[in-house]
Amino acid sequence: MSDHTEAVRARAKQLLESGEVKRVIGHARGTTPYRSAPHFATTAEQVDDLIHDVTCASNLAVYVAKPTEPVAVIAKGCDARSLVTIINEGQAVRGTVRIIGVSCEGKLDEGRLLRQLDFAPRQVKSVREEGDEVVVEGPAGDVRLPRDSVVMVNCTYCRARTPAVADEQLGEPVPPRDEADTYPDLGGLDAMTEAGRAEFWHAQFEKCIRCYACRNACPSCFCPECFVDEYHPQWALHGGGQFRGNWMWNVGRAQHLAGRCSACGSCQRGCPVDIPLMLLNRWMERATHEAFDHLAGMSEQQKQLAALFRKSEAKSHE
Amino acid sequence: MAEQQSVEAPAEAPAPASEWRPTLLAYLCNWCSYAGANLAGASRMPYDASIRVIRVPCSGRVDPLMIYKAFERGADGVLVGGCHLGDCHYAEGNYACQGRMALVKAMLAAAGIDEKRFRLEWISASEGSIFQAVVNEMSEQLRELGPFGLE
Amino acid sequence: MDRLKIPKSRLAEWLGRLQAQAAVYAPVEQVGVRSFRRLASGEAPGLECGNTDTPMKEVLFPPTERLVTWQRTPDGLQVTEVDTAEPTVIFGARPCDVTGLTFLDRAFRLGGIEDPYWVRRRDQTTVVSLCCPHPVPGCFGPSAGVNETSPEGADVVLTEIDEAYVVEVKSERGQAAIDAAREAFTPATEEDLAAAQQAGETLVAELAEQAINLDEPEARAQEFLQSAAWEQVWNRCLSCGICAFLCPTCHCFDICDQSCRGGGERIRCYDTCSSKIYTKQAGGHNARPTARERLTQRVMHKFSYGPQRLGVIGCVGCGRCRRCPVDIDLQMELSEVRG
Numbered sequence: 001m002s003d004h005t006e007a008v009r010a011r012a013k014q015l016l017e018s019g020e021v022k023r024v025i026g027h028a029r030g031t032t033p034y035r036s037a038p039h040f041a042t043t044a045e046q047v048d049d050l051i052h053d054v055t056c057a058s059n060l061a062v063y064v065a066k067p068t069e070p071v072a073v074i075a076k077g078c079d080a081r082s083l084v085t086i087i088n089e090g091q092a093v094r095g096t097v098r099i100i101g102v103s104c105e106g107k108l109d110e111g112r113l114l115r116q117l118d119f120a121p122r123q124v125k126s127v128r129e130e131g132d133e134v135v136v137e138g139p140a141g142d143v144r145l146p147r148d149s150v151v152m153v154n155c156t157y158c159r160a161r162t163p164a165v166a167d168e169q170l171g172e173p174v175p176p177r178d179e180a181d182t183y184p185d186l187g188g189l190d191a192m193t194e195a196g197r198a199e200f201w202h203a204q205f206e207k208c209i210r211c212y213a214c215r216n217a218c219p220s221c222f223c224p225e226c227f228v229d230e231y232h233p234q235w236a237l238h239g240g241g242q243f244r245g246n247w248m249w250n251v252g253r254a255q256h257l258a259g260r261c262s263a264c265g266s267c268q269r270g271c272p273v274d275i276p277l278m279l280l281n282r283w284m285e286r287a288t289h290e291a292f293d294h295l296a297g298m299s300e301q302q303k304q305l306a307a308l309f310r311k312s313e314a315k316s317h318e
Numbered sequence: 319m320a321e322q323q324s325v326e327a328p329a330e331a332p333a334p335a336s337e338w339r340p341t342l343l344a345y346l347c348n349w350c351s352y353a354g355a356n357l358a359g360a361s362r363m364p365y366d367a368s369i370r371v372i373r374v375p376c377s378g379r380v381d382p383l384m385i386y387k388a389f390e391r392g393a394d395g396v397l398v399g400g401c402h403l404g405d406c407h408y409a410e411g412n413y414a415c416q417g418r419m420a421l422v423k424a425m426l427a428a429a430g431i432d433e434k435r436f437r438l439e440w441i442s443a444s445e446g447s448i449f450q451a452v453v454n455e456m457s458e459q460l461r462e463l464g465p466f467g468l469e
Numbered sequence: 470m471d472r473l474k475i476p477k478s479r480l481a482e483w484l485g486r487l488q489a490q491a492a493v494y495a496p497v498e499q500v501g502v503r504s505f506r507r508l509a510s511g512e513a514p515g516l517e518c519g520n521t522d523t524p525m526k527e528v529l530f531p532p533t534e535r536l537v538t539w540q541r542t543p544d545g546l547q548v549t550e551v552d553t554a555e556p557t558v559i560f561g562a563r564p565c566d567v568t569g570l571t572f573l574d575r576a577f578r579l580g581g582i583e584d585p586y587w588v589r590r591r592d593q594t595t596v597v598s599l600c601c602p603h604p605v606p607g608c609f610g611p612s613a614g615v616n617e618t619s620p621e622g623a624d625v626v627l628t629e630i631d632e633a634y635v636v637e638v639k640s641e642r643g644q645a646a647i648d649a650a651r652e653a654f655t656p657a658t659e660e661d662l663a664a665a666q667q668a669g670e671t672l673v674a675e676l677a678e679q680a681i682n683l684d685e686p687e688a689r690a691q692e693f694l695q696s697a698a699w700e701q702v703w704n705r706c707l708s709c710g711i712c713a714f715l716c717p718t719c720h721c722f723d724i725c726d727q728s729c730r731g732g733g734e735r736i737r738c739y740d741t742c743s744s745k746i747y748t749k750q751a752g753g754h755n756a757r758p759t760a761r762e763r764l765t766q767r768v769m770h771k772f773s774y775g776p777q778r779l780g781v782i783g784c785v786g787c788g789r790c791r792r793c794p795v796d797i798d799l800q801m802e803l804s805e806v807r808g
Contacts (some may be wrong), residue, residue, distance in 0.1 A: 034608065038705040207500055209714050210739070211741075212709050220672055237727055244469065283425075291421075306418075309418065310410055
C-alpha cells in the first residue's frame with residue numbers, strides 16, 4: 001500500500017513552515033487519474049496539491065541540481081538511490097537535501113494498465129491500490145487488476161521498496177523483491193545466441209529517434225555537456241534514423257550508467273518508441289554487482305565505482 | 319581478475335587466407351605496450367598487418383567510448399595493451415583500465431559481439447614476442463569470425 | 470467533383486499501381502512502433518484505427534537527411550549535392566497529420582525563401598488521407614482547426630464505410646492517383662454517400678467529447694504564461710525532444726558535418742527548441758538557459774508567432790505530445806486558463 005498522500009502533505013507543510021526547507025519536490029495529480037506530474041511546493045497552497053500514490057512513477061531526483069537552498073524530496077527507494085548517487089558525485093551537498101523516504105510496492109506503467117481495460121482511457125474515473133491489486137474505477141464499476149500486471153517492469157525486481165537511505169520514512173517498510181538479485185528479467189537476453197542479441201538490439205536501436213528523453217529523465221545523467229552533443233570528437237552521429245549513431249548513443253549511455261543506475265525505469269518509461277532500455281541497464285547492473293559487489297545508491301558510505309578500480313581496492317575484484 | 323591470456327606463439331605471421339584483411343585497432347600504452355610493439359618491429363618479428371596502432375599515454379586513458387567508436391567506425395577487432403599490474407608508469411592507470419574493460423566486456427556480451435573481437439593484454443616493453451603472438455593470434459581469429467559490421 | 474468508391478478488396482491493386490509510378494509510404498508497424506515507412510511491393514499498410522507513433526512529416530522532412538557529400542580525390546575535393554526526392558504517395562495519412570502540412574508548407578516557404586529539401590519532396594507528393602472512424606484517445610483535432618472529414622492539404626480523402634472507402638478527389642494530383650487504377654473505382658451511390666456522411670457525423674460527435682478550447686490562442690498564451698499553473702509546468706519540463714520530434718508541425722533542424730580525412734557528408738537532423746543547448750552560443754552564453762525561457766518560446770511559436778506569421782496555429786490536435794514523461798499538456802493548459 002503506497003498511498004501516502006496525507007502523510008506527505010502534513011510533513012511538507014511542517015518542513016516549509018519551520019523553514020527547514022524552501023521547496024518540497026513531490027507529485028501532484030496529472031492530466032488523467034492514472035497520471036501524476038512532478039510538483040514543486042513552496043507555499044501551503046501548493047502543498048495541498050501534493051499526492052503520493054501508485055501513479056507517482058517518475059524519478060524526482062532529476063530536479064536536484066546543486067540546490068543553493070534546502071529542498072525536501074518525496075523519495076521512493078529508487079529516487080533515494082539516485083539522490084545518494086548524485087550527492088556522492090558532487091551534484092548536491094548532503095545537508096541541502098532532505099530525503100523523505102516513502103515505501104513503495106510499484107508504480108503504474110500507463111501502457112500496461114490501459115491495455116487491460118476494455119473501455120476508453122478517458123472513462124477512467126480513478127485509480128487506487130488495494131492490497132496486492134490496483135483498482136480502476138471505470139464506467140461500469142471497479143476493475144481489479146493484479147498489481148504486478150500493471151506496474152513498471154522494473155518495479156517487479158526492485159531491491160529498494162523501502163529506501164535504503166533517507167532522513168525519515170513514511171509508510172511501513174517493504175522487503176525487496178527476490179528478483180532483484182535473480183535477474184529473471186534478463187532471462188530472455190541470456191537465452192539468445194550472440195547473433196540473436198545483436199539482432200535484437202539492432203531492431204530496437206533502429207527505432208531510436210534521439211529525443212534524449214531517457215537521458216533527461218535520468219538523475220544520473222547530469223553532465224553539462226553530454227558526450228552525444230560533442231562535435232570534437234563526434235562520438236555519435238547526430239540525428240535519428242542512423243543506426244550506427246543510435247547504437248553508439250545507447251551503448252555509450254548504458255556504459256556511463258554502469259554502477260550508477262538506480263533501476264528506477266524512468267528512461268524506459270519515457271521512451272516514446274518503447275526501447276527496453278532497462279534490459280541493458282540491468283545487464284550492466286548484474287555485471288557490476290557480480291564483479292565489484294557494487295550497487296548504486298544503497299549506502300551513503302559507498303565509493304563511486306571508478307574508485308574501486310584502484311590498486312588499493314584491487315583485492316575486492318581481482 | 320587477471321587479464322593475461324595465454325597465447326600460442328606462431329613464429330611467423332600467417333599468410334592471409336583470402337583477400338579480406340581484418341582491421342584490428344590497437345590502443346597501446348606509450349611506456350610498455352607501444353614500446354613492446356616497437357621492439358617487435360625493430361627485431362623484424364613479422365606480425366599481421368591487420369593492426370592499426372593508436373598510442374595512448376597509459377592504458378588507463380582508454381575511454382570505453384573509444385572501444386565502441388572503433389567498432390562503430392568499422393574495426394573488426396580492438397586490442398588494448400597496457401603495462402603489467404604494478405608496473406604502470408603512472409602507478410595505477412592500468413588498474414583503472416582493468417576495471418573499465420571488465421564493464422566493456424560485459425557490454426559487448428550484451429550487444430552480441432563475439433568476445434574474441436576485444437582483448438585486454440598486459441605487454442611490457444621487453445615483450446615484443448608477446449605482442450607479435452597476440453596480434454597474430456587475434457588476426458587469425460578475426461579472419462575466422464569475418465568482418466564486423468554494425469549495419 | 471463527384472465521389473467515388475473503392476472496395477477494400479481492391480486496395481492492394483491500387484497500391485500496386487501507385488507503386489509502379491511512385492514511392493508509396495504508409496503506416497507500418499515495426500518492432501512495436503507504428504510509423505510511415507516505404508511500402509515494399511505487396512506489403513499491406515496498417516490502416517486500422519489509430520495514428521502512427523511518429524508523425525507523417527517524417528516522409529517529407531526526415532529525422533536525418535543528407536544534403537551534401539564530399540570526397541577528397543587526387544584531382545581535388547569532389548562535392549556532390551544530394552537529391553533523393555522522387556514522386557511520392559503518402560497513403561493513409563490522418564487528417565491531423567495532413568493539416569500539419571499546411572503549417573510546414575508555409576514555414577518552409579516563408580517570405581518567398583524556399584527550403585529546397587522540403588519543396589523538392591513536397592511538390593512531388595500526393596497525399597491520400599484516411600479519415601478516422603473513431604477518435605484516438607487524446608485527439609482534439611477539431612479544437613485545433615482540423616477538418617476531420619475533408620482535411621486541407623489532402624489530394625484524395627478516403628472515408629471508411631463497411632467493406633469499402635468513399636473517395637473524394639480534391640486536386641489534379643489526386644485525380645492522377647485515381648487514374649492509376651481507374652477501373653477499381655466506381656461512382657459512389659446514394660447509400661454510400663449517406664454512410665460516409667454518417668461516419669463523419671459519428672466521428673465529429675465523439676470528438677466533441679474530447680474537445681478543448683483553443684480560441685484566441687495568442688491571448689490564451691499570454692494568460693497562461695502569467696498563471697500559477699505555468700510555474701509548475703516549466704519547472705517540471707525535462708527539456709527532451711519528445712514533443713518536438715513527435716509533433717506534426719515542429720520543424721527545427723540542425724545542420725552538421727560528419728566527416729573524417731577522406732571525405733564526409735553534411736546532414737541536417739531534427740533539433741528542438743526545448744533542448745538545453747538549442748540557444749547555446751560560442752563563448753558559452755545561452756539566451757534560453759532554463760526551461761522557463763524554452764517553453765515560453767514553444768508556447769509563443771505555436772500559438773502566437775505561428776498564427777501571426779503563417780496564419781495557422783502550430784497544433785493539429787493529434788495528441789502525440791501527451792507522451793511527455795512529466796505530463797505536460799500545453800494545449801490543455803491553454804484551454805483551462807480561461808476556466
